[in-house]
Amino acid sequence: xxxxxxxxxxxxxxxxxxxxxxxxxxxxxxxxxxxxxxxxxxxxxxxxxxxxxxxxxxxxxxxxxxxxxxxxxxxxxxxxxxxxxxxxxxxxxxxxxxxxxxxxxxxxxxxxxxxxxxxxxxxxxxxxxxxxxxxxxxxxxxxxxxxxxxxxxxxxxxxxxxxxxxxxxxxxxxxxxxxxxxxxxxxxxxxxxxxxxxxxxxxxxxxxxxxxxxxxxxxxxxxxxxxxxxxxxxxxxxxxxxxxxxxxxxxxxxxxxxxxxxxxxxxxxxxxxxxxxxxxxxxxxxxxxxxxxxxxxxxxxxxxxxxxxxxxxxxxxxxxxxxxxxxxxxxxxxxx
Amino acid sequence: xxxxxxxxxxxxxxxxxxxxxxxxxxxxxxxxxxxxxxxxxxxxxxxxxxxxxxxxxxxxxxxxxxxxxxxxxxxxxxxxxxxxxxxxxxxxxxxxxxxxxxxxxxxxxxxxxxxxxxxxxxxxxxxxxxxxxxxxxxxxxxxxxxxxxxxxxxxxxxxxxxxxxxxxxxxxxxxxxxxxxxxxxxxxxxxxxxxxxxxxxxxxxxxxxxxxxxxxxxxxxxxxxxxxxxxxxxxxxxxxxxxxxxxxxxxxxxxxxxxxxxxxxxxxxxxxxxxxxxxxxxxxxxxxxxxxxxxxxxxxxxxxxxxxxxxxxxxxxxxxxxxxxxxxxxx
Numbered sequence: 001x002x003x004x005x006x007x008x009x010x011x012x013x014x015x016x017x018x019x020x021x022x023x024x025x026x027x028x029x030x031x032x033x034x035x036x037x038x039x040x041x042x043x044x045x046x047x048x049x050x051x052x053x054x055x056x057x058x059x060x061x062x063x064x065x066x067x068x069x070x071x072x073x074x075x076x077x078x079x080x081x082x083x084x085x086x087x088x089x090x091x092x093x094x095x096x097x098x099x100x101x102x103x104x105x106x107x108x109x110x111x112x113x114x115x116x117x118x119x120x121x122x123x124x125x126x127x128x129x130x131x132x133x134x135x136x137x138x139x140x141x142x143x144x145x146x147x148x149x150x151x152x153x154x155x156x157x158x159x160x161x162x163x164x165x166x167x168x169x170x171x172x173x174x175x176x177x178x179x180x181x182x183x184x185x186x187x188x189x190x191x192x193x194x195x196x197x198x199x200x201x202x203x204x205x206x207x208x209x210x211x212x213x214x215x216x217x218x219x220x221x222x223x224x225x226x227x228x229x230x231x232x233x234x235x236x237x238x239x240x241x242x243x244x245x246x247x248x249x250x251x252x253x254x255x256x257x258x259x260x261x262x263x264x265x266x267x268x269x270x271x272x273x274x275x276x277x278x279x280x281x282x283x284x285x286x287x288x289x290x291x292x293x294x295x296x297x298x299x300x301x302x303x304x305x306x307x308x309x310x311x312x313x314x315x316x317x318x319x320x321x322x323x324x325x326x327x328x329x330x331x332x333x334x335x336x
Numbered sequence: 337x338x339x340x341x342x343x344x345x346x347x348x349x350x351x352x353x354x355x356x357x358x359x360x361x362x363x364x365x366x367x368x369x370x371x372x373x374x375x376x377x378x379x380x381x382x383x384x385x386x387x388x389x390x391x392x393x394x395x396x397x398x399x400x401x402x403x404x405x406x407x408x409x410x411x412x413x414x415x416x417x418x419x420x421x422x423x424x425x426x427x428x429x430x431x432x433x434x435x436x437x438x439x440x441x442x443x444x445x446x447x448x449x450x451x452x453x454x455x456x457x458x459x460x461x462x463x464x465x466x467x468x469x470x471x472x473x474x475x476x477x478x479x480x481x482x483x484x485x486x487x488x489x490x491x492x493x494x495x496x497x498x499x500x501x502x503x504x505x506x507x508x509x510x511x512x513x514x515x516x517x518x519x520x521x522x523x524x525x526x527x528x529x530x531x532x533x534x535x536x537x538x539x540x541x542x543x544x545x546x547x548x549x550x551x552x553x554x555x556x557x558x559x560x561x562x563x564x565x566x567x568x569x570x571x572x573x574x575x576x577x578x579x580x581x582x583x584x585x586x587x588x589x590x591x592x593x594x595x596x597x598x599x600x601x602x603x604x605x606x607x608x609x610x611x612x613x614x615x616x617x618x619x620x621x622x623x624x625x626x627x628x629x630x631x632x633x634x635x636x637x638x639x640x641x642x643x644x645x646x647x648x649x650x651x652x653x654x655x656x657x658x659x660x661x662x663x664x665x666x667x
Contacts, residue, residue: 179540198521
């Protein structure tokens with residue numbers, strides 16, 4: 001009797017799994033890297049360099065793309081030392097659409113385009129210069145538009161000729177899943193990439209091109225070290241001030257996700273929870289992942305509300321402390 | 337000795353306590369705390385205020401007794417709007433002409449207008465097209481106006497808004513007009529969805545930064561709305577965008593404005609405009625703050641089902657895309 005009861009309980013879940021298996025789109029795909037052309041922007045340092053190293057080690061033909069030619073050469077040497085593989089280099093500023101177009105033309109065609117470059121300067125919008133805001137939007141968002149626009153025609157051709165699936169991967173950030181104190185411009189640029197990616201997948205699926213969005217947490221890179229120097233105190237209280245994941249681990253997760261054509265790639269457990277909370281209307285190829293998302297998103301929304309409660313409380317306490325410190329300073333100076 | 341009722345009730349008790357406890361926790365933790373933002377007698381500044389949703393908002397705010405300023409590019413259309421509002425409400429609004437892409441012009445207009453209580457960043461442009469076919473100039477156009485333009489407005493208005501909120505002791509509001517395309521990206525909307533999704537990142541972070549100054553951020557998510565802008569956009573919509581997005585209903589600008597203003601007055605972070613929009617908002621609540629206990633309950637309870645619905649939509653959309661392409665190939 002009890003076993004029948006259990007079966008009855010499991011039935012709706014089994015039915016859900018079956019329905020999901022039938023409806024999840026786009027269909028699963030395997031994207032091979034070996035012998036294919038992988039182009040990594042921001043590929044001379046940080047996550048990009050780690051991506052280039054891994055792709056080269058897996059037998060891909062790799063091109064790294066960045067602004068600074070000398071750093072590109074350093075990166076090329078480092079990759080040759082580590083893997084014996086020689087990568088091609090392209091130097092251009094992603095903000096310059098014509099330079100990007102010329103560079104992509106020189107690259108001939110790309111099978112896997114990894115738009116990994118990015119800049120991040122945290123600061124309260126009230127204090128931040130509009131030049132810095134524009135810098136982040138131009139590099140992180142417009143730069144990615146420039147790359148995709150330049151690479152797309154040849155990618156389509158190539159995917160058609162080779163019959164193999166191609167990939168456009170975009171490096172976002174957990175700040176592209178939730179906006180927090182100090183990140184108005186950075187989160188804006190990273191959230192923007194998601195809107196781009198969701199729409200783009202609709203547009204290129206028929207050309208056998210598959211979109212992947214990667215959402216790393218704070219990652220141990222030269223970029224992060226710079227960013228930490230200028231993080232507002234409240235941002236540190238909310239987001240933490242320690243180092244993050246290792247760039248190589250992020251790269252491993254990213255490449256794995258790219259090869260399985262995953263639309264969203266979370267890089268650690270916390271990132272996975274964040275993904276479920278912010279999954280929205282994103283496509284999902286894996287019926288099992290879809291199942292987990294459906295069961296988990298309600299609880300994750302509850303957890304999210306708890307986080308916002310803690311963050312707003314931190315903000316409230318910090319401001320109260322600032323005010324009382326100011327009051328104490330003022331009264332001290334009056335008494336001296 | 338009477339038998340104790342407890343052993344019989346005990347398995348039921350935690351079952352009943354759980355939802356009550358859950359509701360109690362939610363009621364306690366929803367942040368920021370809900371406030372009422374008065375409109376009467378306060379300065380409401382509306383960008384894109386000479387037509388469409390902006391004009392409807394200006395009319396409504398004026399009727400509510402607010403002191404209204406509208407910002408737009410064309411001086412002529414601003415005059416027409418001013419006349420239309422005077423005719424409809426008897427109220428005279430202040431008009432300011434500036435291109436939101438020009439940070440200095442925006443700063444001047446905002447300074448001239450005086451300290452703002454309710455800043456409604458409502459302006460926007462939308463030209464749908466496949467990214468492969470679209471000119472980068474058009475992509476840039478949408479990002480500059482829809483995203484950078486709003487950064488310009490907020491940056492210009494913020495200092496005086498803070499001062500004013502402090503001086504009056506009344507809560508202020510920064511309202512941002514997004515779109516359902518800012519909740520889900522569909523075929524033809526790479527640039528437009530990028531610009532509208534970005535506004536959410538901006539808004540979530542901004543709310544953290546300005547809450548201590550009693551400024552409340554609201555994002556409004558209208559569906560397709562009957563406006564001159566929409567008529568233009570419709571002419572250019574790719575086939576597939578029509579097939580996909582045509583499935584959702586449209587709204588009248590006045591109705592959107594009404595929903596928007598109510599949301600602003602209740603300091604809601606997310607303001608949907610119709611039933612479908614409410615469903616979409618539950619599906620895409622993410623980590624957004626939520627000041628309403630009831631909406632929080634709906635989100636937690638409804639998110640799972642909404643995710644399933646979202647997957648059904650994507651199934652439908654990808655099937656439509658597949659069919660359309662195979663039809664083209666056979667032609």
